[in-house]
Amino acid sequence: xxxxxxxxxxxxxxxxxxxxxxxxxxxxxxxxxxxxxxxxxxxxxxxxxxxxxxxxxxxxxxxxxxxxxxxxxxxxxxxxxxxxxxxxxxxxx
Amino acid sequence: xxxxxxxxxxxxxxxxxxxxxxxxxxxxxxxxxxxxxxxxxxxxxxxxxxxxxxxxxxxxxxxxxxxxxxxxxxxxxxxxxxxxxxxxxxxxxxxxxxxxxxxxxxxxxxxxxxxxxxxxxxxxxxxxxxxxxxxxxxxxxxxxxxxxxxxxxxxxxxxxxxxxxxxxxxxxxxxxxxxxxxxxxxxxxxxxxxxxxxxxxxxxxxxxxxxxxxxxxxxxxxxxxxxxxxxxxxxxxxxxxxxxxxxxxxxxxxxxxxxxxxxxxxxxxxxxxxxxxxxxxxxxxxxxxxxxxxxxxxxxxxxxxxxxxxxxxxxxxxxxxxxxxxxxxxxxxxxxxxxxxxxxxxxxxxxxxxxxxxxxxxxxxxxxxxxxxxxxxxxxxxxxxxxxxxxxxxxxxxxxxxxxxxxxxxxxxxxxxxxxxxxxxxxxxxxxxxxxxxxxxxxxxxxxxxxxxxxxxxxxxxxxxxxxxxxxxxxxxxxxxxxxxxxxxxxxxxxxxxxxxxxxxxxxxxxxxxxxxxxxxxxxxxxxxxxxxxxxxxxxxxxxxxxxxxxxxxxxxxxxxxxxxxxxxxxxxxxxxxxxxxxxxxxxxxxxxxxxxxxxxxxxxxxx
Numbered sequence: 001x002x003x004x005x006x007x008x009x010x011x012x013x014x015x016x017x018x019x020x021x022x023x024x025x026x027x028x029x030x031x032x033x034x035x036x037x038x039x040x041x042x043x044x045x046x047x048x049x050x051x052x053x054x055x056x057x058x059x060x061x062x063x064x065x066x067x068x069x070x071x072x073x074x075x076x077x078x079x080x081x082x083x084x085x086x087x088x089x090x091x092x093x
Numbered sequence: 094x095x096x097x098x099x100x101x102x103x104x105x106x107x108x109x110x111x112x113x114x115x116x117x118x119x120x121x122x123x124x125x126x127x128x129x130x131x132x133x134x135x136x137x138x139x140x141x142x143x144x145x146x147x148x149x150x151x152x153x154x155x156x157x158x159x160x161x162x163x164x165x166x167x168x169x170x171x172x173x174x175x176x177x178x179x180x181x182x183x184x185x186x187x188x189x190x191x192x193x194x195x196x197x198x199x200x201x202x203x204x205x206x207x208x209x210x211x212x213x214x215x216x217x218x219x220x221x222x223x224x225x226x227x228x229x230x231x232x233x234x235x236x237x238x239x240x241x242x243x244x245x246x247x248x249x250x251x252x253x254x255x256x257x258x259x260x261x262x263x264x265x266x267x268x269x270x271x272x273x274x275x276x277x278x279x280x281x282x283x284x285x286x287x288x289x290x291x292x293x294x295x296x297x298x299x300x301x302x303x304x305x306x307x308x309x310x311x312x313x314x315x316x317x318x319x320x321x322x323x324x325x326x327x328x329x330x331x332x333x334x335x336x337x338x339x340x341x342x343x344x345x346x347x348x349x350x351x352x353x354x355x356x357x358x359x360x361x362x363x364x365x366x367x368x369x370x371x372x373x374x375x376x377x378x379x380x381x382x383x384x385x386x387x388x389x390x391x392x393x394x395x396x397x398x399x400x401x402x403x404x405x406x407x408x409x410x411x412x413x414x415x416x417x418x419x420x421x422x423x424x425x426x427x428x429x430x431x432x433x434x435x436x437x438x439x440x441x442x443x444x445x446x447x448x449x450x451x452x453x454x455x456x457x458x459x460x461x462x463x464x465x466x467x468x469x470x471x472x473x474x475x476x477x478x479x480x481x482x483x484x485x486x487x488x489x490x491x492x493x494x495x496x497x498x499x500x501x502x503x504x505x506x507x508x509x510x511x512x513x514x515x516x517x518x519x520x521x522x523x524x525x526x527x528x529x530x531x532x533x534x535x536x537x538x539x540x541x542x543x544x545x546x547x548x549x550x551x552x553x554x555x556x557x558x559x560x561x562x563x564x565x566x567x568x569x570x571x572x573x574x575x576x577x578x579x580x581x582x583x584x585x586x587x588x589x590x591x592x593x594x595x596x597x598x599x600x601x602x603x604x605x606x607x608x609x610x611x612x613x614x615x616x617x618x619x620x621x622x623x624x625x626x627x628x629x630x631x632x633x634x635x636x637x638x639x640x641x642x643x644x645x646x647x648x649x650x651x652x653x654x655x656x657x658x659x660x661x662x663x664x665x666x667x668x669x670x671x672x673x674x675x676x677x678x679x680x681x682x683x684x685x686x687x688x689x690x691x692x693x694x695x696x697x698x699x700x701x
Contacts, residue, residue: 011452013520023600030597033590043583045488045496056587063590066504070598073505077379078614084621085380091620091629092233 034060096137097144099155100166100204101214103130104173104197111193112186123177123189130200131170143206154206160561164415165203165351167559168422169196171545172343175423179430179538180336191224192340199344203351208256208309211352215252215316218345219245225337226329234332240625241329245345248315255308259299299356310357316349317400318393320369324625326393327377331385331442335433338385342392342429343422350399350418359406364487367404368495370397371502377623378509382616384442384518385432388425391468391510394502395421401499402483405490408562412574413482415560420475420549424467427542428514431461434531434539435518444513444616449523457531458519460539467546469511469592470503472585475549478556481579481588489568504595511592512599517616553579 012018037059044056055061107126114122140163144156158166173196180192195218202214219242226238299306311322318326330341357363371394378390399421402414434457435450436442451458463474470476480503487496530536549556557574565574602613669676 013451014523023604026593026597026600030590030593033586033593036586037590040582040586042587043581045485046491046493060590062500062587063594065500066591066594067598069501069504070508070595071602073375073501073508074379074598074602074613077376078612080376081380081614081621084623085617085619086622088618088620 030063034063095133096142097156098133098137099201100134100138100158101130101197101200101202103133104193104200105217108190108193108197111189119186119189120181123181123193124174126193127170127174127177127196130197131167131174134166134170138204145206151209152207153210155210156204157206158204160559161355161411161415162203162351164419164559164561165347166200168347168419169200169203169344172196172340172422172426173200175426175538175541176336176339176343178541179339179433179535181534182532183334183336185228185334187224188228188334188337191221191228192337194221195225195340195344199348202348208252208259212249212252212256215312215348216246216249218348219249222341222345225340226333228334228337229332237329237332240628241325244315244325248312251308251315252312255305255310255312257305258308259303259305261305298358301357301360301362306356310360313349313352313356314366316345317353318346318349318370318396319366319400320373321624323370323374323393324623327374327386327389327623328625330389330392331383335437339426339429339433342388342425346392346396347418347422350396350403350414353400353403354411354414358403358411360404363400363404364492364495365404367397367400367402368498370394370400372397372498372505375502375505375509377621378505379513380614380621382444382619384444384447384514385429385436387444387509387514388428388432391506392425394506395425395468397502398480398483398499401487401495405483405486405492407486407490407566409482409489409565409567410486412557412560412562412565413479413486416479416553416556417476417483419556420467420479420546423542423545423549424464424475427460427464427539427546428468428510430535430539430542431457431464432514432518434535437535438528438531439526443618444517445618447518447524447526448521449519450526450528451519452523453526453528454519454530456536457539458515460536460543461515461519463543463546465511465515467550469507470588471511471550471592472580472588473547473550475546477550477588478553478579479549481584482577485567489566500591504591507592507595508599512596516599 042057044054046056047054051057104126107122107129111119111122111126138156138158140158140160142156142158143154145152145154147153173193176192176196177189180188183189198214198217198221202211202218205211205214223238223242223245226234226241228234299309301307301310315322315325326346330338333341353363374390374393374397378387378394381387381390395417399414399417402410402417404410432442434454435447438454439447439450441447467474467476470480484496484499484503487499531539554575557577560574563574564571565577566572567577599613603611605612667673
């Protein structure tokens with residue numbers, strides 16, 4: 001039994017500290033990617049006369065857009081669940 | 094003879110031999126038939142082949158091969174082979190036969206040159222595929238299969254009525270037979286493909302210009318799972334067998350996308366329909382517990398991108414739709430294969446009961462992640478090199494709102510398909526389930542699909558070279574599609590920003606807690622109402638109510654009528670009964686008096 005427990009425990013991801021490492025790595029990569037916006041010329045699709053409107057050129061636009069989109073998506077889905085969620089056997093009743 | 098055999102016929106006819114075979118020979122046949130069919134297509138039916146036949150005064154074109162249909166023809170063969178390999182261990186001949194006929198019918202349909210031929214294959218895909226759902230052999234799958242069949246066959250019926258209305262306007266369809274010089278009515282899908290390049294002249298494809306073509310459009314729309322016509326997809330696909338869903342995911346909906354690309358390129362309403370399709374299924378996907386149903390919703394979302402591409406209708410966007418359909422079939426099949434393997438081994442596919450499976454199914458987990466990266470359009474994976482053609486085309490045509498919706502949907506699909514699927518099945522909290530790795534044939538099938546996903550992502554050239562338009566307009570300049578590179582610094586970095594910040598949102602919402610519970614909606618044993626609710630709850634309830642009310646009204650009417658009848662009967666009884674004035678026996682004298690009275694009355698009237 002002990003041996004089985006040991007073999008079960010050897011997984012690297014079982015240690016919460018390692019999970020934290022991955023999460024911190026993700027934070028770092030996200031920061032780096034947004035930081036990268038400072039060092040290259042962005043080739044954009046939508047251009048306006050007033051360059052301030054060139055939203056694709058805004059610093060970190062795609063990152064923030066993705067973040068806000070996903071948070072909005074999840075919050076909206078939580079609200080939807082209030083309306084739409086039913087028991088699993090709902091249709092069998 | 095062999096070069097007038099319609100593509101797909103080898104699969105349809107070959108399927109009939111499969112139940113006669115057993116064991117190894119059956120397995121060999123399952124792999125051999127798609128291979129033979131693919132060889133037949135490649136070797137004997139070159140691009141430009143068009144074989145017509147005259148039936149009464151109609152010209153049918155059972156085989157019509159051009160660059161558009163070939164893209165679908167190739168990928169349908171690959172999908173048929175990989176799915177057959179995935180299903181190789183199954184001992185149920187019904188599933189094998191229906192899968193092969195289904196694949197053959199879908200292949201036949203994309204090479205159909207006229208609407209009548211298309212209709213025949215259209216219905217055959219519906220009837221053959223339902224057995225993959227019924228093969229689960231449960232009450233639940235039986236009912237889901239029935240609903241699926243009614244909707245699919247219904248789509249065919251609408252298609253047929255559309256064709257009939259279309260026929261009632263024969264002037265546009267009349268043409269002279271090429272062989273006999275007789276006037277014939279042609280129901281050609283469109284003029285040969287190169288003629289509608291640019292697609293500006295009206296009438297060169299179906300378009301939304303008469304009742305007939307509107308009906309045809311709706312029929313295509315049902316199979317393409319347009320918003321509000323979509324529910325059959327998320328209702329039925331997750332009820333099929335683990336292997337059956339893989340077949341289902343490849344053919345029906347992509348056939349509909351092909352039909353739209355063939356008949357309705359540049360139809361503007363498709364842009365908005367497609368944009369809605371990309372966005373709204375992802376809300377469902379986030380809260381859905383059945384992981385195969387999550388995939389069905391994301392399948393619906395991916396179809397949206399293709400529909401937008403058809404709606405834009407430029408050479409770049411049609412290429413985008415064709416290549417995205419190609420890549421999509423592979424990664425979607427891969428995702429359904431990995432979830433099918435989980436269902437096969439653990440007996441459940443509910444997110445609330447799974448987790449930690451990477452320990453016992455590491456290969457399946459790895460393949461699933463490749464599929465997830467591909468659907469999310471990570472650089473170096475297939476979705477990246479295909480979806481961006483559609484987004485670029487949308488931006489070039491200045492559809493800014495649509496472009497933003499597509500960007501939102503791209504982030505969303507990563508969120509629910511890219512992260513949620515692998516996370517809740519293979520990681521998350523350990524469910525304690527310890528199972529065997531998937532069977533070898535499943536693993537090989539997944540490996541092939543995964544390899545193709547990566548190969549397309551790294552080397553898009555071969556896929557681009559089979560696309561319908563080799564010359565595309567990018568930023569007002571005509572270039573070769575092969576020279577169009579999606580791996581620009583801007584594109585790679587912006588895409589990575591979009592995806593990784595979406596992952597960040599997932600992480601943050603999962604780790605931050607409000608009142609002890611994560612903000613991210615947990616996987617709960619539950620279902621969510623979708624539009625199928627309308628015909629599964631209120632509609633049957635209304636019908637039942639109408640029936641009950643009808644029965645009550647009938648009873649009330651019968652009661653009133655019986656009371657009336659009884660009243661009248663008792664009056665008759667009174668008049669005609671033994672004691673009544675009519676029923677009693679009269680004396681002879683009385684009768685003589687009455688006769689005399691009548692005679693007097695008669696005389697009186699006569700003299701008047």
